[in-house]
Amino acid sequence: MKVQSIRGTHDILPGSVELWQEIERTARDLFGLYGYAEIRTPVLEETELFARSIGIETDIVRKEMYTIEDSKGKSITLRPEGTAPVVRSYIENGVSSEVPVAKLYYIGPMFRHERPQKGRYRQFHQIGAEVLGSDNPAIEAEVIEMLFRLLQALGLQDFTLLINSVGCPVCRPAYVDRLREELRTRAGELCEECRRRTETNPLRVLDCKVPTCQPAIDQLPAIADWLCPECREHFSLFQKYLKSQEIPATTAPRLVRGLDYYVRTTFEIVSGRLGPTQNALVGGGRYDGLSELIGGPPAKGFGFAMGMERLVLLLSGRADLGAPYKPPAPEIFLVHLDQPAFEHNLGLASELRKAGIFAYVDFEGKSIKSQMRQANRLNARFTCVVGESELQTGQMTLKRMADGSQTTLKRIEIAEYLRKEK
Numbered sequence: 001m002k003v004q005s006i007r008g009t010h011d012i013l014p015g016s017v018e019l020w021q022e023i024e025r026t027a028r029d030l031f032g033l034y035g036y037a038e039i040r041t042p043v044l045e046e047t048e049l050f051a052r053s054i055g056i057e058t059d060i061v062r063k064e065m066y067t068i069e070d071s072k073g074k075s076i077t078l079r080p081e082g083t084a085p086v087v088r089s090y091i092e093n094g095v096s097s098e099v100p101v102a103k104l105y106y107i108g109p110m111f112r113h114e115r116p117q118k119g120r121y122r123q124f125h126q127i128g129a130e131v132l133g134s135d136n137p138a139i140e141a142e143v144i145e146m147l148f149r150l151l152q153a154l155g156l157q158d159f160t161l162l163i164n165s166v167g168c169p170v171c172r173p174a175y176v177d178r179l180r181e182e183l184r185t186r187a188g189e190l191c192e193e194c195r196r197r198t199e200t201n202p203l204r205v206l207d208c209k210v211p212t213c214q215p216a217i218d219q220l221p222a223i224a225d226w227l228c229p230e231c232r233e234h235f236s237l238f239q240k241y242l243k244s245q246e247i248p249a250t251t252a253p254r255l256v257r258g259l260d261y262y263v264r265t266t267f268e269i270v271s272g273r274l275g276p277t278q279n280a281l282v283g284g285g286r287y288d289g290l291s292e293l294i295g296g297p298p299a300k301g302f303g304f305a306m307g308m309e310r311l312v313l314l315l316s317g318r319a320d321l322g323a324p325y326k327p328p329a330p331e332i333f334l335v336h337l338d339q340p341a342f343e344h345n346l347g348l349a350s351e352l353r354k355a356g357i358f359a360y361v362d363f364e365g366k367s368i369k370s371q372m373r374q375a376n377r378l379n380a381r382f383t384c385v386v387g388e389s390e391l392q393t394g395q396m397t398l399k400r401m402a403d404g405s406q407t408t409l410k411r412i413e414i415a416e417y418l419r420k421e422k
């Protein structure tokens with residue numbers, strides 16, 4: 001039986017990986033301008049971290065986590081998202097005592113055991129950033145400005161920012177009660193999942209994508225009408241700062257996100273080109289209570305996660321991409337006629353690489369003709385055929401593949417010559 005990749009995972013091959021690298025490079029450069037430093041947390045964490053932060057009533061924790069027991073009976077989980085690990089690390093390493101406001105970003109794989117479908121993976125990748133230590137709505141607008149700059153720098157145009165406020169522990173409970181009452185009276189119009197969530201997590205009903213639930217959901221009270229004065233003020237300042245950065249935003253009353261730790265500002269960036277049910281490219285918000293949920297001191301937090309697979313999907317239609325993959329072209333392809341020449345070429349190639357030149361040696365011991373064919377296929381700029389006479393005289397002839405012109409040089413002159421020819 002042939003061993004194959006696990007369902008819901010995918011390989012990123014040469015030809016595609018260059019786009020991933022470009023996205024990562026662009027993000028790193030841009031995030032640096034805003035003062036973000038990279039953080040790399042382990043892929044494995046205690047299950048408790050996610051159970052407490054994301055909430056045991058969420059789909060993620062209930063049925064999507066890859067959880068195993070280690071040999072000592074401790075429950076550990078492949079991280080399904082990046083925020084809780086970053087906050088855990090921030091607390092554990094005492095970052096808050098070093099800097100008043102910590103700006104951190106991460107890039108890496110996440111794991112969720114979802115039913116595989118188009119655009120959804122069990123190992124997927126996210127770029128995310130977190131600001132810890134500030135509850136200023138201006139910093140939220142700054143994060144979103146940074147995201148807009150990133151998406152624009154990558155050549156993405158048609159995307160929309162959706163914003164909402166999910167209130168705070170002061171004002172949300174009354175709204176949730178009101179919502180639950182309303183949902184109970186509409187139970188007959190709701191799917192089974194919504195009826196269950198009516199009791200466990202009514203806010204999540206607003207996320208339901210089942211078409212038959214939509215008319216009832218559209219009639220539900222909006223949280224905006226239930227915000228306390230502080231939440232109202234926070235949200236209107238956030239909108240003001242967005243406006244002063246000329247960032248267009250659409251208020252989305254149903255945008256409550258699936259995770260329990262969000263308070264006040266939530267947002268998504270969506271693209272119509274991703275289709276109606278999985279159109280979110282970026283999701284994020286404020287999570288001031290998260291640190292305390294996992295046993296840390298109070299810490300204000302705001303951040304986002306962006307799905308790289310979806311971004312790649314959108315960008316792979318970009319006009320300058322889509323050329324078939326070509327392996328990198330050697331500066332010089334060293335052809336050998338016999339074993340002593342092969343051994344000589346290994347040494348010469350090594351010297352040339354030390355000088356920063358991409359030198360290629362054929363290892364298959366094939367004929368001169370097949371080596372020349374290979375040099376052509378790789379699009380080598382120069383070839384150099386080495387045999388007995390070259391080894392005796394120490395003179396090598398470089399052939400420029402583009403026009404066939406030849407230059408004879410001493411071995412030690414080759415690096416210098418190629419550098420000038422670059």
Ligand SMILES: [Zn+2]
Nearest residue numbers: 168171228231
């Ligand atoms: Zn409030």
Ligand SMILES: [Zn+2]
Nearest residue numbers: 191194208213
């Ligand atoms: Zn439903």
